[in-house]
Amino acid sequence: MSDTETLVRGILDGDRISVSRAISVIENDLYSDRALRILEGINPRTGNAHVIGITGPPGVGKSTLIGAMVPRIAVDDRKVAVVAIDASSPFSKGSILGNRIRMQESLTRHGIFMRSLSSRGLSGGLSFSALGTIKILDAAGFDTIILETVGSGQADLDVMLLASTIVVVLAPGLGDEIQAIKAGIMEIAHIFVVNKLDREGAFQAIKDIEDVLATASQGEWKVPVIGVSASNGDGLDDLNSAIGKHAEYQARHRDRRSSVRMELNLIVESEIMKALRNAIEEDSRVTGIIDDVSSGARDPFQGSRMIMGALSQRIAGKK
């Protein structure tokens, strides 16, 4: 068996070391043939996990909330994995990392699989590595996959679209509850959580969010706003029940075509980006065009059309 086949076999057997190694392959070598072959190998065994996305601004207590929710989700032998996305900032604060580490220690004690993913400088690649990670965990038999992002940019929010239940966490006193809802979060949130319920302004924050929701056109799923206190446990059962209800709702209404469309888009985008990078590095026609534009012999738009021509031949060769 090839190394890749061994890895695929290990994943399907639920072996955590294989799972970790496979995720590293995807993360480190995003557009490699090996990454795609692993995903292709496990694909028939995917499609069963419930993916819960949890996002919100820094400081609202997402890690604490996840730490408190996981024991409630991991009942009846349900296997749970947590994937923390670190698209955040090249300037990110140490405190975020600290919370993550505390969450990880607590989760690991409970036998929960926990993994951090970073973007490694490839903008746009984060959704693809998150998709790959979800598929690997799904194929390894995890029933619930929790995807956490710090909501610090569009790339973070794009990752949320991979989840079938999206929970947006806010907290009182941040002063941006309403801005958050206005900024396009409304369209993607299935559940709102106001954490730190014991703090001043919590009930006002809940009301503010409900008011905005009331004015928006909603579908059949009515987005609930749930007050919780992750630290003392208040409201966590309500949240768990809302997540369960949304999972049932999704199972009935799931738009398989739209998630397939997104998935195909990500795979094709990755393949093309790989082809483009390779072409710019090594294709002599393309490097010649770059030289011509650099010397002023061609304008960049003429040059880019010529590169597209060369690239289409390379892509066509991959059919």
Added chain:
Amino acid sequence: MSDTETLVRGILDGDRISVSRAISVIENDLYSDRALRILEGINPRTGNAHVIGITGPPGVGKSTLIGAMVPRIAVDDRKVAVVAIDASSPFSKGSILGNRIRMQESLTRHGIFMRSLSSRGLSGGLSFSALGTIKILDAAGFDTIILETVGSGQADLDVMLLASTIVVVLAPGLGDEIQAIKAGIMEIAHIFVVNKLDREGAFQAIKDIEDVLATASQGEWKVPVIGVSASNGDGLDDLNSAIGKHAEYQARHRDRRSSVRMELNLIVESEIMKALRNAIEEDSRVTGIIDDVSSGARDPFQGSRMIMGALSQRIAGKK
């Protein structure tokens, strides 16, 4: 004259309304033919502006610094434009916006052109719209273009690579000066600024950064660390002089080929993403493949290879 030709003519005449309208075309309809035709039309008149990138974590006083620097840069009839990139957060704080508004009011009073750009939900598109905006301002005769990002994600940092002089701003007491340098900022910074020089820890922060820089292999350009106080003006002349020196250094050492390569990459990426989006929306072969994958008749990897085949034909047709 077509509407696009009128716009191009207006830009080349330095008409600010045409400049604003053209930037809106790029921003709102990133991958449109019209956006590309505008850029193509103005291209022969670009390549003269000095682009200064200013980045750093929220709260270090970037907007105040820019407000204070601009009158020093806009001497001898130099025309200055400021482009503030808002890739930041869907959850971004109102205070950032407030600082920007104050900066804008101050700049507008001094006749400086100021524009904010947001990512509008298209990850990866930000660099392209920033590139387009720089080209428009360059063609309109602006001598110096200041590009500000809040450094909240990889997309933000990618935009910085469009600048020929990159200034990274930090402040004491954020506790992440050194992390910032470690996180890959080192490679892109040409000048470090420690703002809020009057605060405790400012000189230690300068020393810490200098220590890290001393251990790194640097090229011919020695990265200076400059303490400033944007609010009372201390150090701003030093910063202005360092920016000037770097501009001269860049003029001598400019790697035209590498910036052309990045530019071609962005244009081709935009063109391909446009072709991919269109193909997924409207190409009956592609929508048929999506149907097959949705029904389970094909696996997504087989499906994506077929989409690549269809796409390569569409791209080839654009040659």
